[in-house]
Amino acid sequence: MDRPIVARNFAARADLELRYRTERRIGTGSFSTVILGEHRRSARRVAIKVMSRRNIIEGGMREKVAREVRTMALLRHPHIVRLYEVFETPRDVLIVMEYAERGDLYEYLLVQRNQRLEEAEARWFFQQLITGVEYCHSKSAIHRDIKVENLFLDSQRHIKIGDFGLCNTMQEGGFLRTSCGSTHYAAPELLLRRPYVGPEVDVWSCGVVLYVLLGGCYPFDDANTTTLYSKILSGTFNFPLFVPDGPRDLISRMLTVDPRARITVAEIKEHAWFRINIPPHLSMRSYYSTIDMDVLARVTQLGFERQLLIMDLLNNESSEAAVTYYIILNCDRQISAGFA
Structure with a gap:
């Protein structure tokens, strides 16, 4: 075998x-x-x-x-x-x-009026997305397939980045070369099969996501693949008239053809539009770094030995007790109220 x-x-x-x-x-x-x-x-x-x-x-x-x-x-x-x-x-x-109870963001958009979101809700989703992407990059992980179909929603409509099937790892001083992901969300350097570091291709895809949330359509679209490639490589797109002025500058800087000139995740987080009404939990860097004593007590009530569970959590072991702890933690801990 x-x-x-x-x-x-x-x-x-x-x-x-x-x-x-x-x-x-x-x-x-x-x-x-x-x-x-x-x-x-x-x-x-x-x-x-x-x-x-x-x-x-x-x-x-x-x-x-x-x-x-x-x-x-x-x-x-x-x-x-x-x-x-x-x-x-x-x-x-x-x-x-x-388990993401509310399905994916694509399905969520389909039932919205005109398949798009109001500015405040789009920003709320986008802030969560960027925070998750920033964390991925801090762990040297590049998603490479960010799109609304791979962004899932929990019961409170919090974003959960999923489907890491095309992910790869950044190498210090090295480049990635594989062209992958969905064409509508793919950065020009991917289509050209040029070497890339990694974070810049996720930034481009996040820019497409934000455009889709606000515009209800793709910034670059065509039924003919060759024409679609040409549009992406040119970086020329228009905003629907109803897209607010606030996010236009940010999207344009994310959808910059030259990856060296493209805005970074750190710069996105400092953008004036992004910083409006940031949810408090987005600054909680220790979400998983400390043991939740209430969840710990509930797990021990299920028959697991407390001290062994603590050791498993501290050592990042995937024991049955530790798995039970994280399932209860993720399902029951409310990060914040859902978008009102």
């Missing part, structure tokens, strides 16, 4: 079913299915991404999947989908993740 792709050892499907009750399919991708599950000990919902090992191996995606799991395991931020644990059977790789 081939070696495991992401786990230390193979598990049985029954091992997963001892911890989680599966309910129904909630999503299907090219190489995966997402199932809604319930964590048995805490009775909290989770999402379980199921990928066929055969498809992974035959598709040459072993390293891609391993990188996705490594990256998600590293990222612990309130605006990034949390990975809880991974099971690997001889047949499947199963990734247990935070």
